[in-house]
Structures are given as C-alpha cells and as structure tokens.
Amino acid sequence: MTRMIRIFDTTLRDGEQSPGASMNVEEKIMVAKQLARLGVDIIEAGFAYSSPGDFEAVHRIAQEVEGPTICSLARARPEDIERAWEALKGAPKVRIHTFLSASDIHLKHQFRMTREEAKKRAVAMVQLARSYVEDVEFSPMDASRSDPSYLYEVIEAVIAAGAGTINIPDTVGYAVPQEFGRLIRGIREAVPNSSRAVISVHCHNDLGLAVANSLAAIVEGAGQVECTVNGIGERAGNTSLEEVVMGLRTRRDWYQADTQIRTEEISKTSRLVSKTTSMVVQPNKAIVGANAFAHTSGIHQDGLLKDKTTYEIMRPESVGLVESKMVMGKLSGRHAFRQRIEELGYKLTDEEVNHAFERFKKLADQKKEIYEEDLEVIVSEELAKMADRITLKSFRVESGTNQVPTATVELEIDGKAIIRTGTGDGPVDAVYRTIAAITSTKSTLLMYVVKAITGGTDAQGEVSVRVQEDGRTVSGHGADTDIITASARAYLSALNKLACLTAKQVQGEEKVNLI
Ligand SMILES: CC(=O)SCCNC(=O)CCNC(=O)[C@H](O)C(C)(C)COP(=O)(O)OP(=O)(O)OC[C@H]1O[C@@H](n2cnc3c(N)ncnc32)[C@H](O)[C@@H]1OP(=O)(O)O
Numbered sequence: 001m002t003r004m005i006r007i008f009d010t011t012l013r014d015g016e017q018s019p020g021a022s023m024n025v026e027e028k029i030m031v032a033k034q035l036a037r038l039g040v041d042i043i044e045a046g047f048a049y050s051s052p053g054d055f056e057a058v059h060r061i062a063q064e065v066e067g068p069t070i071c072s073l074a075r076a077r078p079e080d081i082e083r084a085w086e087a088l089k090g091a092p093k094v095r096i097h098t099f100l101s102a103s104d105i106h107l108k109h110q111f112r113m114t115r116e117e118a119k120k121r122a123v124a125m126v127q128l129a130r131s132y133v134e135d136v137e138f139s140p141m142d143a144s145r146s147d148p149s150y151l152y153e154v155i156e157a158v159i160a161a162g163a164g165t166i167n168i169p170d171t172v173g174y175a176v177p178q179e180f181g182r183l184i185r186g187i188r189e190a191v192p193n194s195s196r197a198v199i200s201v202h203c204h205n206d207l208g209l210a211v212a213n214s215l216a217a218i219v220e221g222a223g224q225v226e227c228t229v230n231g232i233g234e235r236a237g238n239t240s241l242e243e244v245v246m247g248l249r250t251r252r253d254w255y256q257a258d259t260q261i262r263t264e265e266i267s268k269t270s271r272l273v274s275k276t277t278s279m280v281v282q283p284n285k286a287i288v289g290a291n292a293f294a295h296t297s298g299i300h301q302d303g304l305l306k307d308k309t310t311y312e313i314m315r316p317e318s319v320g321l322v323e324s325k326m327v328m329g330k331l332s333g334r335h336a337f338r339q340r341i342e343e344l345g346y347k348l349t350d351e352e353v354n355h356a357f358e359r360f361k362k363l364a365d366q367k368k369e370i371y372e373e374d375l376e377v378i379v380s381e382e383l384a385k386m387a388d389r390i391t392l393k394s395f396r397v398e399s400g401t402n403q404v405p406t407a408t409v410e411l412e413i414d415g416k417a418i419i420r421t422g423t424g425d426g427p428v429d430a431v432y433r434t435i436a437a438i439t440s441t442k443s444t445l446l447m448y449v450v451k452a453i454t455g456g457t458d459a460q461g462e463v464s465v466r467v468q469e470d471g472r473t474v475s476g477h478g479a480d481t482d483i484i485t486a487s488a489r490a491y492l493s494a495l496n497k498l499a500c501l502t503a504k505q506v507q508g509e510e511k512v513n514l515i
Pocket residue numbers: 014017047049050051074075076077099100101110111141171234
C-alpha cells in the first residue's frame with residue numbers, strides 16, 4: 001500500500017527567510033499560483049503579523065489561489081494569531097500555524113520561560129487558533145534539541161487542545177537521519193493521542209541532511225513534509241521539495257509512499273522561484289540543477305545511446321525537461337560524437353568520423369565545452385578536403401569614381417563553365433553578388449575581414465569570411481596580392497564547404513542543386 005505524504009510548501013515563508021530572497025506581493029501570488037499547479041497540499045503564504053506586505057500576500061493568496069490549503073505562520077501570541085485569522089478569513093481552505101520552542105536552550109535564553117509556562121502558552125494559543133479555524137498546526141520549535149519527555153508532554157497537550165498537525169522542526173539542522181527517524185517513532189509510540197494528528201517534519205540543511213532527515217522521518221510514520229522549492233530558506237535552507245518528491249516517486253518501491261505532486265511542473269517552478277528570489281540554483285543541484293540531466297563522459301554517453309536506463313534513474317520529462325543533455329567535451333567518446341554530428345544532419349564515413357574525432361579531441365583539450373558551431377567547423381573542414389565543386393576561372397571588375405561597380409565572373413561548377421555580369425556597391429560587393437547569382441546560394445554573409453599579411457602596396461592580402469545557410473555556419477579564407485581575388489577565393493571556399501555539407505546531408509545524392 002502506498003501512503004500519501006502531504007507536501008507543505010513554505011517557499012513563501014521560510015524560503016523567503018533566505019538572505020536577499022524577499023518577494024513582493026505580486027511575486028508571491030505568481031509563485032503561489034505555480035505552487036498550486038505543481039499540486040502542493042498546503043502553501044504557507046507568509047507570516048501575516050510580520051509586515052503589512054506579508055499580511056496582504058497571505059490575504060490575497062488565500063482569496064485568489066485555488067486548490068491548496070493556505071496557511072499563515074503566527075507566534076504563540078494572541079496578536080499574531082488574530083492577525084493570521086484576519087488575513088485568512090473568508091477563504092475556503094485555511095490553516096493557522098503557531099509555534100513555540102520546546103528546547104531548554106531556547107526557553108531559557110530566548111523566551112525566559114519555564115517549561116510549564118511554555119506548555120500552557122502553547123495550549124492556550126492552539127485553543128485560540130481553533131476558535132477561528134478548524135485546521136491548526138503547532139510546531140515545538142527546536143524539537144530535535146529538546147528533551148524528548150518534555151516534547152511528548154507538549155505534543156500530547158496541544159493535540160488535546162485541537163491541533164490537527166504537529167510539526168517537528170529540526171530548526172537548526174542539528175539532527176542526523178537515524179536519530180531524527182527515531183524521534184518520530186518515539187513520538188508515535190510515546191504520545192498516547194498521536195494518532196489523532198498528522199506528524200509533520202520541518203528540516204533545515206545546516207549539515208546537508210534536510211532531505212535525508214525528512215525521508216527518515218517518513219519511514220517512521222511522518223505524514224507531512226515541510227519543504228521549499230530549490231531548498232531555499234533560513235541559513236543553509238530547508239528540505240528541498242523536488243528532492244523529497246522525486247526521492248519518493250523514484251524509490252516508491254522502498255518508501256511505499258508518494259505525494260500528489262505533478263512532477264512535470266518541477267523544472268518550471270524551480271526556474272520561477274530562482275528568478276523571483278534571485279537565488280541561483282547551483283548547477284549540480286539534484287533534480288533542478290543545470291547538470292542534473294547532463295552527461296559528459298564517453299562511457300556514460302555510450303551507455304545512454306544504447307539504453308537510457310544505463311545511467312538515468314529518472315526520465316528528464318518526468319520533471320518537465322525536454323530531454324537529457326549530452327555535453328561534448330574532452331571526456332566524450334566516438335559514439336556520442338558520431339551521434340551528435342548525425343543529429344546536426346551529417347553522414348560521415350567511418351574514416352571521416354575518425355579524422356574529425358581526432359580533431360575534436362584536440363580542440364576539446366583546449367576548450368571547456370564544444371558547441372555545435374565547433375562541430376560544424378570540424379565537420380566542414382573535414383569535408384572540405386573533398387575536391388572543390390566550384391572553381392574561379394576568371395573575373396573582371398570595372399569601378400571608378402563615376403561608375404557603378406560591375407563584375408563579370410566566370411565560374412566552373414561541376415565541370416560546367418558559367419559566366420555572368422552583375423553590379424554592386426563596390427568592386428567586392430559586385431563580385432560577391434555575381435557569384436551568389438551564378439550559384440543561386442541562399443547563404444548569408446555573416447563576416448568579412450581583410451588583413452594585410454605582408455607590408456607595402458604589393459602586400460599579400462588575406463580575406464576571411466563566415467557564411468551561414470540553414471543554420472550551418474562555415475568559414476572561408478583566400479589570399480592574394482589582389483584583394484578582390486582574395487575576396488572571391490574566400491567566398492568560394494566557404495560556398496564549396498556548404499556544397500559539401502549539403503551533399504553529405506542529402507544522403508545518396510551525388511549532386512547538389514547549386515544552379
Ligand atoms: C524558526 C523560524 O523560522 S521562526 C520565524 C522567523 N521569522 C521571522 O522572524 C520573520 C518575521 N519576523 C518579524 O517581522 C519580526 O521578528 C516580528 C514582527 C515577528 C517581531 O518583531 P519585534 O516585535 O520587533 O521583535 P523581535 O523580532 O526583535 O524579537 C522577537 C520577539 O518575539 C518573541 N518570540 C519569538 N518567537 C516567538 C514565539 N514563537 N511565540 C511567542 N513569542 C515569540 C521573542 O521572544 C521576542 O520577544 P521579546 O520582544 O519579548 O523579547
């Protein structure tokens with residue numbers, strides 16, 4: 001039997017306690033609407049007493065966001081509980097979450113209260129909250145550093161006073177999984193009325209154990225997990241929603257538990273929260289980091305190409321990503337290299353792949369990541385070793401102060417001579433336009449650079465061009481003492497590469513329709 005675990009999202013309350021993560025009312029509403037689409041059970045929308053802005057956020061979210069229960073935090077003080085009620089009243093599904101410390105450290109140093117006084121206050125505030133709403137949650141703050149026997153007493157008393165959810169916070173992230181699981185089991189075994197309430201957990205990540213502690217608590221019977229998107233929150237943050245949810249979903253066989261989260265909304269929610277709070281997600285963050293579904297090493301890439309399950313325990317689609325990423329770099333292997341160039345539309349022979357792969361490895365030793373354009377260049381230059389299909393036979397240019405620059409160009413394409421005359425804005429432009437007209441190229445000239453290789457007026461000039469067609473970019477070079485000849489050669493060398501690429505892409509066809 002699969003147990004359903006409630007997801008209590010506190011991104012808008014504890015998440016906002018991350019330094020610099022504060023959100024305005026409109027931003028909170030936008031995030032709350034996305035949390036509803038994600039399918040969380042409860043949204044802790046804020047702490048109504050803490051500021052007019054938070055009051056308004058709780059109020060508007062309670063009014064405007066459909067689906068989840070909307071909750072406000074409140075200290076164990078009448079004014080806080082009343083303010084929470086003011087913000088929530090009139091909305092269909094609401095909860096007041098009140099809290100007071102249970103640890104001697106907090107009671108002695110911060111609250112200056114005895115255990116008895118704190119217990120009495122907790123009971124009175126739960127009763128007050130219950131006079132306003134049916135659904136009351138109580139948190140004995142710093143529970144993991146509290147004396148268990150006192151903790152049990154408080155829990156029993158607040159359940160008797162009407163709290164339907166008892167949330168066990170590991171406020172300072174001190175607990176370790178086995179210990180925290182045992183604490184939850186202890187509560188269920190030692191508190192006589194514990195079955196009348198849902199036991200919740202709220203873990204902080206100071207030792208990087210928030211998710212592990214939450215999962216350990218679930219094993220011992222916790223029915224609600226408090227968490228935040230991307231794990232943001234006070235100090236090192238809270239339990240990460242996406243990690244707990246995907247942990248349960250992926251290992252349902254082990255936990256026999258799941259949530260009602262629509263996991264396909266996870267990536268979108270993560271991006272929204274990151275953008276809204278300006279909290280950048282680290283690339284290696286589980287589930288939502290940029291690298292969470294990126295594979296770099298050749299052996300893994302080879303395995304994935306053969307079967308995704310070799311190195312992927314979750315489908316990227318299950319968290320709303322289109323597909324996993326194969327990152328081409330110095331650790332990639334031939335299988336992934338061939339696959340990527342085929343995805344780019346090129347069919348190479350084994351020998352061509354081997355040559356291109358050698359060049360790729362050399363380049364990858366110098367560059368952190370190889371992009372599509374790099375692969376295009378490698379492939380195009382590999383293919384450029386094929387005989388040129390277009391050669392320049394001759395050209396003549398007329399230009400002067402009062403003359404429209406005119407070029408007559410003779411090309412040989414696949415052995416056939418073609419001659420044509422055209423005009424342009426300058427002599428080079430006239431030659432380029434005429435070549436373009438003869439070859440009927442659809443390409444665009446992206447870059448044209450001239451530089452002198454030697455000095456003097458008889459200097460050898462070198463022209464480099466970059467040309468793009470159908471998303472493919474190739475470069476071309478030409479050198480001559482005549483700058484127009486160098487320009488024509490550079491352009492034709494680029495067009496020859498494009499022609500080779502097209503020939504390779506149109507598998508089985510010998511000729512390219514250049515004219
Ligand atoms: C573990 C957590 O995350 S708890 C939630 C933490 N979140 C926040 O604190 C964010 C919002 N907080 C605020 O805006 C402010 O702290 C306010 C408005 C709540 C209170 O502000 P101030 O009145 O100026 O008090 P300040 O924050 O300096 O001190 C907290 C007071 O609340 C008391 N207090 C703290 N928690 C509780 C509680 N659960 N129940 C009752 N009183 C509490 C403290 O003992 C202290 O009281 P004192 O003034 O009698 O010494």
